[in-house]
Amino acid sequence: MVAQPSPPALPRGRRDARGERRRAELLDAAIDLIGAQGIDGVTHRAVAAAAGVPAASTSYYFRSKDELIHEALRTLAEREIERLRERRAALGDAVADLDETTEALAAWIEEQLTPAGRVAMLAQYQLQLEAARRPEAREILQAWKDGTDDLSETAMRSLGASDVRTSGILLVCAIDGLRLRLLASGHAPLEGDELRGVLRALLVGLTAGRPKRV
Amino acid sequence: MVAQPSPPALPRGRRDARGERRRAELLDAAIDLIGAQGIDGVTHRAVAAAAGVPAASTSYYFRSKDELIHEALRTLAEREIERLRERRAALGDAVADLDETTEALAAWIEEQLTPAGRVAMLAQYQLQLEAARRPEAREILQAWKDGTDDLSETAMRSLGASDVRTSGILLVCAIDGLRLRLLASGHAPLEGDELRGVLRALLVGLTAGRPKRV
DNA sequence: AAATGTCTTGGACAACTGTCCAAGTCCTGT
DNA sequence: ACAGGACTTGGACAGTTGTCCAAGACATTT
Incomplete structure (x- = not known):
């Protein structure tokens, strides 16, 4: 019996730091491809080419x-959740101004x-x-959604909204709908000031809502 | 020179009603596939199988x-635009109640x-x-977006909102964001009453917004 | 009934895909 | 220095894909 040179393509115990780095590069490339070409733009060969490595690497x-895509989506969510945490921490418990919140939102969207x-x-x-189709992806999204809801609630609280849960969800x-609209239209409309006007109106509406119960 | 039996797979002038019907069935199948499996679920063979016709039909x-997908998306938009027109006509110029608008929205979403x-x-x-990626698809979406904006503006006007353009866009x-959230989470959250509560809060906010200018 | 076009369809082809292998390289602990 | 394992990679394989063709079925007009 010949000594097996390595586990048959199952890197169970990863040791090498190089390997970890290459794996991360592949995930980066996959995330970019998902954004640029859609999930089905992710093929072993395309990912490898985008990362500048031989095809068999993936x-x-x-x-x-499937695992490659799943891991890419997980990594994407992980990163974004980390960012949400930072913003959430930066917000803290301070009372916020409506104008500065508007500006912060607009700047974030424009970025x-x-x-x-x-x-x-x-x-x-x-x-x-x-x-919407696969429960596994739903799990990935869950923590992300919790993060955005939390951040949004915090923002509404610091604006003095009455029902922070409802207004947080609405925000x-x-x-989310606004960003998708901008994406889908090639973000031609709602430039600069109009974007700010819409955002301001939204925040005004969400804070002015009386604490009405149904 | 042999008489060419037919234009080389380019049905320029269609006459037969059968053909028109089959074409429509193929588009139906393609639309369903897009929804159920994503755009890349659309393959010649899958569409043909879903429509119950031989593979070469497509x-x-x-x-x-590409043309098949484009036509499918165009047909999808066409249908939905027609529906929007009907609703718009049904709305007319009547003054609407906040409660009935809430209920209508909730029923529509639940459907x-x-x-x-x-x-x-x-x-x-x-x-x-x-x-977001292809300008051709953007053209298809344009008329649809105009339809939703128009309907939304009309709804806000009949609710007595001050700035119907801004509040219409926000609505x-x-x-749109709410529906996506429901889709992505398997619409477990926001059942029944909570959905109505959120919608009501949204409408209250959008109508209560003072006519503030930036 | 014959002609003229559309419609129908089984099969073919090259290109691309996911996956795997076998042989090599490199690093690390001893 | 050397052994053992992780890493690397060119190539191969079968399955799927978009597209096309050629032969026939069908309908309608003449």
């Missing part, structure tokens, strides 16, 4: 294409309309559609 | 897969959470993502 680091931001956004929406949904 | 009626509604919704969001975006 098969070595991931048991299957996402850069080419790189667009790709990241597209990948995120792709994940949402995937979650998340409205922003 | 190549006869559509010059390429979309049925299995068939889910598939249609998924196809729509797929089109939005496609539009569209919030509903």
Whole structure:
């Protein structure tokens, strides 16, 4: 019996730091592809080419294409959740001004309309559609959603909203719909001031809502 | 020179009613596939199988897969635009109550959470993502967007909102984000009354917004 | 009934895909 | 220095894909 040179393409115990790095590069490339071409743009060969490595690499680091995609989506969510945590921490318990919140939101959205931001956004929406079909993707999305809801609630609280849960959800949904509209239309409309006007109206509406019960 | 039996798979002038019907069936099958499996679930063979016709049919009626997909998305949009027009006409210029508008919105959303509604919704969001990448899809979406904006503005006007353009856009975006959230989470949350509570809060906010200018 | 076009369809083809292998390289602990 | 394991990679394989063709079925007009 010949000594098996390595586990048959199942990197169970990874030791090498190189390997870890290459794996991360492959995931980066996969995330970019998801954003730029859609989930089905992710093929072993395309990912390898985008990462500048030989084609067989992807098969070595991931048991299957499904696992590769799953890990890519998980990594994407992980990163974004980390960002949410930072923003949440920065917000703290301070009382916020309506104008500065408007400005912060607008700046955040505009940042996402850069080419790189667009790709990241597209990948995120792709994940949402995937979650609508596959429960595994839904699990990935869950923590992300909790993060955005939490951040949004905090923002509404610091604006003095009455029902922070409801208005928090509404803020998340409205922003999500707005971003998708900007994406889908090539973000031609709602430039600069108009974006701010819409955001301001939204925040005004959500804070002015009386604590009415149903 | 042998007499060419037919234009080489380019059905320029269609006469036969049979052909028109089969073409429509293929488009139906393609739309369903887009919703159920995503745009890349659309393959010549899968569409033909779903429509219950031989595989070569799709190549006869559509010059390429791209055209098949494009036509399917166009048909999807066409149908939905027609529905929007009906609703718009039903709304008319009447003054609406906040409660009945809430109920109408909730009923409409709940109708979309049925299995068939889910598939249609998924196809729509797929089109939005496609539009983010391809200008051709953007053209398809344009008329649809105009229709929803128009309906939404009308609704806000009949609720007595001050700035119907801004609040109309916000209503569209919030509903769009809300539907996506319901889709992505398997619409477990926001059942029944909570959905109505959120919708009501949204409408209250959008109508209570003072006519503030930036 | 014959002609003229559309429609129908089984089969073929090259290109691409996911996956796997076998032989090599490199690093690390001893 | 050397052994053992992780890493690397070119190539191969079968399955799926988009597209096309050629031969026939069908309908309608002449």
